Amino acid sequence: MNDSKHIPTDGGQGFAQNLFYALSGQGPSAGVEPSHLAQRTEPRPARKNRGRVDIIRQTAGRGGKVVTVIKGFVGIGLPEKERLAKAMQKACGTGGTVKDGRIEIQGDKRTEVARILAEADFRPVFAGG
Numbered sequence: 519m520n521d522s523k524h525i526p527t528d529g530g531q532g533f534a535q536n537l538f539y540a541l542s543g544q545g546p547s548a549g550v551e552p553s554h555l556a557q558r559t560e561p562r563p564a565r566k567n568r569g570r571v572d573i574i575r576q577t578a579g580r581g582g583k584v585v586t587v588i589k590g591f592v593g594i595g596l597p598e599k600e601r602l603a604k605a606m607q608k609a610c611g612t613g614g615t616v617k618d619g620r621i622e623i624q625g626d627k628r629t630e631v632a633r634i635l636a637e638a639d640f641r642p643v644f645a646g647g
Contacts, residue, residue: 572645573628586627589620606634
């Protein structure tokens with residue numbers, strides 16, 4: 519066999535010729551942490567899952583008008599529901615209210631509402647029709 523086709527791995531050649539040069543501890547990267555690892559100083563805190571909430575599109579009993587209803591909140595009080603409703607109204611550019619423990623937003627705004635709920639660490643689920 520011709521020896522010119524084989525690359526020796528004994529560490530005798532320079533970096534350009536030896537693929538294992540950097541791994542031997544003698545190369546330029548010995549003791550230097552890769553840049554993508556050096557940037558991460560502390561682990562990210564896990565996002566708290568605040569539970570599932572259902573997003574429903576309703577028209578019944580509303581004169582044919584569409585309303586987005588969000589229900590199924592567990593463990594939050596009326597003040598936080600009002601803050602969420604206010605944020606949803608502002609993002610959607612529509613009116614809305616908190617009624618019977620549910621948030622009602624005027625119009626079919628399910629995608630915008632789901633985005634806001636996901637940002638608030640809820641798990642939004644499109645329910646119903």
